[in-house]
Amino acid sequence: MTQDSLTVGKFLFDYLYAQGAKHAFGIPGDFALPTFRWLDASPIQLITMTHEPSVGFAADGYARVNGLGVACVTYCVGGLNMLNSVACAYAEKSPLIVISGGPSPNDRKNDPLVHHKVRTFDTQRRIFEEVTCANTVLMNPERAAEEIVRVVREVQTQCRPGYIEIPYDVVDMPIAAPVIRNVPPPESDPENLEAAIEDAVTMINGAKKPVIVADIELHRHNLTDLAVELAGKYNIPIAATLLSKSVVSEQNPLYVGVYSGGLSEPETQKLVEESDCVLLLGAFLSDVFMGMDNSAALQRKRCILATTEKTLIGLRRYENIQLADFVERLIAAPLTVRPRFENPVSMREPLELPPTQEQEAITVESFFQILENEMPDDATLICDTGDALLGAIGLRTSQRKNFLSDAYYLSMGFAVPASVGAMAANPDSRAIVIAGDGAFQMTGIELSTIAKEKMAPIVCVINNDGYGTQRHIIDGPFNNIHPWDYGQLCALLRYGTPYRVTTKGELKRALQDAVAKPEMALIEVVVPRDDCSRPLRRLGEGLGKLRDAKKRQGG
């Protein structure tokens, strides 16, 4: 081959770059080294992490902001170590391309024991089949380009991860430039669409207090603007969910907060549950959405559910309708324009900390209040599972896409590595990472990558001395963790400024200092061991009741 000829590896990364992946995240290994050489030579900027679980979360975080994430690892010891992060992206519909090195077709003859092999050479692909929407092993260079295009398209269409395994020798093989055909987008059945819109208009216009719940699928499929337009044109209030928080601007006058059953702020819950027509757009009707304990009081016959997978008006289902078509047609439909909406979910006033409270111990509630006052307008909040997420329900961000969390899959350890992806995708927004001490001990060491990349997040570790969320469900010694002197991480990494705060005044000043300095801050926020946010307290009570009830049912 000549120096300029196309190879599998060159095509792969040029194509991914053209599709919008300006960064990739990875850890090399021997079967993947030739692939990393092509990645390094491509226009994509590679960020290597310390551990594969973090590679997946970083690429997922990038995908959530940017639209397409790329995670590059080696065979089995790399790929299988990233499985949980890819499962998270599957569960929450994040478009993530997994690229794994692999043994060569020659290695596979006669099924020998080759290092990293688990049961068969197909084990890793079979496992990833369970958590991806498309997968391929590029055994044949002549079909490689076509296969790459197929997997990437499925990922973009379905917003789920895809898997591409590349034998270490195939990646270097020359190929002809492929002809890439455009595929027309799927179309709605026009009669079904007509009928659904007619019924939806009747239901919405007949309702006194319609409300829109804008969920995460809208964001994944670039439809949020349509939902906001629908709300604005007809003065319909619009709520978000924990998963979609911030994809509708939280400063929008029609925005009424995060709905999540009994975990919601009371005004938001009332507004949604007393509505006589709830438009659930792009919704995940998960247990988290329902408040974890089925506390959500939403009657199906008063809901319109439109997602990429189905369309329901009340109890009636309509087949073959595209979500985009449905929302676009609703905007154009003869809906009644409502009077100006008097938003009862008042914007919380910037609450200056009274001097009398300076010496008070920090609680989870007050942490979020003080943070809301001090955080920059353009900040991106990345919250880990537990009270770091639940406590943020009531906090308002300013700009679009300024909140990230794995709020359905709820894997601990998401926030720090995901922030690496978010910062790469949106370097102009200051990242504020919030993690409980238990979650932080899982993946917080990824501050190493933040140091390597000279990124400048403000990282808050909420230290309540263990797995606090679980303590509210069942407590035992298994919820204890080793107490770290968190600030010493800055010395370990020779990077960033450590803070340790125990009073509200100290927290305020640490945040002010961190916001003022363009460098990484690591703030250990000490809260009482048994303190928690109001939503978590409601959740602990709710879950306890629910499980008792299920047991009585003889489940």
Added chain:
Amino acid sequence: MTQDSLTVGKFLFDYLYAQGAKHAFGIPGDFALPTFRWLDASPIQLITMTHEPSVGFAADGYARVNGLGVACVTYCVGGLNMLNSVACAYAEKSPLIVISGGPSPNDRKNDPLVHHKVRTFDTQRRIFEEVTCANTVLMNPERAAEEIVRVVREVQTQCRPGYIEIPYDVVDMPIAAPVIRNVPPPESDPENLEAAIEDAVTMINGAKKPVIVADIELHRHNLTDLAVELAGKYNIPIAATLLSKSVVSEQNPLYVGVYSGGLSEPETQKLVEESDCVLLLGAFLSDVFMGMDNSAALQRKRCILATTEKTLIGLRRYENIQLADFVERLIAAPLTVRPRFENPVSMREPLELPPTQEQEAITVESFFQILENEMPDDATLICDTGDALLGAIGLRTSQRKNFLSDAYYLSMGFAVPASVGAMAANPDSRAIVIAGDGAFQMTGIELSTIAKEKMAPIVCVINNDGYGTQRHIIDGPFNNIHPWDYGQLCALLRYGTPYRVTTKGELKRALQDAVAKPEMALIEVVVPRDDCSRPLRRLGEGLGKLRDAKKRQGG
């Protein structure tokens, strides 16, 4: 139920304890909390870790020393995050029980979106089916005990991991005490066994220089003593492999070192490859065993291969023969007693560091020499992948089971978490953990668990400023890592004594100091960036040649 009645959870942990699991390793989560409550109430001692990948390695390390490991995690976010470690145990035949919490049978009705669920409620089980020899979801309490016994027995028989998923409500359900029947061990076909022994005797007695290679299956199935007896009775030299290193005492006068193709010490390689009858007992004929580059010169017609899966005398295969029967019958067979073996693989003399070398920079080779001089006789060496493993090929341990490494699967990050399991299983042996800086950055933070459990390993981080092993294959910026000030981990964890050594004299004194103190020592061993062990140098060259050759074949 009365307070004393048996439940699924009580039976599970009582049974595992009776089968030898005195410790378990885990991280709780909401679906697993009721299971953790039973574990906490059982006689098994639970060690909670910081991150699930480490849970699997710790339980695996425990299994390798103790015979049965238990890893307890929550549904999907826990289990899937541990998949790579379980795959490692599968690949290297380590008997590991995975216990995962799960949703209740009631939760699963109508297939709702429940947090942690990926695609279906069966996703996690299907994935674990690929890396376990038996699996079960305890949906029915009446069959739970029988299912638990079945999975544990398969794990013990096959020495592969097994998977038990327990819905959070089922674990509390009362059950009747089960009748546990003994299952007779499988038997050899007597005629086949007779024929195989006859042919083996002919081949061995006809050989001038027979040699035994004792591999890891012997250890897993408690057959090492038989192999040592066979060697001793007939004066046949005996080698180990990287996987089985130390399961035959390295002080045995017949022991000739670790055989691993071109990675072996030259005398060991010569002795095995010039033998006219190589008894491969319990062997994994992997690429690592073959020296990674097919450098192993072993003709099949001069080998006897006896494993749990097959028996081959030269090119002839014999069906249905149990490995134990084969070795026992060989011991009793009329083999020729050889003359006393003159071991050419001389024991390396304790090499006192010459004062003239005190100021010299440490190399990987000299690190292992100095370590061999200074380490206590009863130490257990736990080596991570890379030069931490390859450099240890020539180092001799004193006692049985004093060397642990994932020397076939080669997953980086094994050593620190596996040492937690090894120390729990054998608290009387001082653990010496050796990891390269890249591997240490993956899971070294598990020193947190070591601190929590007040364990006292000597941890050596070989700092060559990046992924050194990979640099010898293909180098690029992807092999760079962020430079840590490793000793600061002791400040972070408020535990242990840090050392940083750059000269041979400093290393010697740090090791002497660490050996003298019964507490954790963390020694950063700085070696030149491009230095490596002789085996790694041979490996880099060999792999390069091999891949070039394969490419020329047009693979």
